[in-house]
Amino acid sequence: MTDFTPEQIEAARKVFAGDITFTKGVVSLDTLPPGDRPEIAFAGRSNVGKSSLINALCNRKNLARASNTPGRTQEINFFNLGQDKLYIVDLPGYGFADAPKKNVDGWSRLNLDYLRTRSKLKRIFVLIDARRGIGDVDLNIMKQLDSSAAQYQVVLTKADKIKKSELAPLIEATKAALMKQPAAHPHVIATSSEKGEGLPELRATILSLI
Ligand code: GDP
Numbered sequence: 001m002t003d004f005t006p007e008q009i010e011a012a013r014k015v016f017a018g019d020i021t022f023t024k025g026v027v028s029l030d031t032l033p034p035g036d037r038p039e040i041a042f043a044g045r046s047n048v049g050k051s052s053l054i055n056a057l058c059n060r061k062n063l064a065r066a067s068n069t070p071g072r073t074q075e076i077n078f079f080n081l082g083q084d085k086l087y088i089v090d091l092p093g094y095g096f097a098d099a100p101k102k103n104v105d106g107w108s109r110l111n112l113d114y115l116r117t118r119s120k121l122k123r124i125f126v127l128i129d130a131r132r133g134i135g136d137v138d139l140n141i142m143k144q145l146d147s148s149a150a151q152y153q154v155v156l157t158k159a160d161k162i163k164k165s166e167l168a169p170l171i172e173a174t175k176a177a178l179m180k181q182p183a184a185h186p187h188v189i190a191t192s193s194e195k196g197e198g199l200p201e202l203r204a205t206i207l208s209l210i
Pocket residue numbers: 044045046047048049050051052053065066067068093157158159160161191192193194195
């Protein structure tokens with residue numbers, strides 16, 4: 001179900017089919033690009049399908065890459081969509097079993113500072129694997145997002161991996177869990193990067209924010 005008109009869906013498709021370039025990867029707050037345009041961010045447990053989703057949204061094969069190696073420098077990656085219309089921000093995955101100790105619940109101070117200080121950050125999309133549902137590590141991150149500058153919204157990934165009949169109950173259960181989270185957007189979008197499901201709605205949602 002989507003609340004968007006066919007015109008809005010088509011307009012969003014066009015923007016995402018157009019220009020998108022990698023701007024920079026950032027490892028410290030002082031090298032963030034100027035916050036001169038709206039931005040949306042993607043967060044999620046490592047292996048949730050975040051790179052696949054960003055690539056599928058933007059119709060590119062290798063725009064975002066999984067950087068799953070624990071201990072490797074974790075960058076916040078900025079992509080410039082539609083010639084300075086919007087930054088798409090790819091946050092490092094969380095939930096590594098052996099994340100460095102300095103990380104707060106598996107997420108670095110850099111992420112938390114980024115989320116709290118970017119005034120043009122419109123929404124954080126928290127990705128949840130449809131097969132796993134919301135886990136403790138996700139709830140921990142959501143708690144931290146309560147004090148961020150923007151609302152967050154759950155996007156289910158890999159919807160093609162569960163049975164069609166399981167999807168509606170999963171969405172309802174996810175919504176119910178989110179009712180206890182003050183900064184959560186109530187609507188949940190189910191996606192499959194592999195089959196394309198939910199991508200038009202997610203694109204339109206993103207454009208509706210700017
Ligand atoms: P990241 O670590 O969150 O960036 O995750 P990736 O995008 O690298 O995906 C992790 C694994 O899940 C890869 O093996 C992907 O092929 C697989 N995957 C990602 N999205 C989907 C999807 O929509 N459907 C299916 N079936 N597999 C997916």
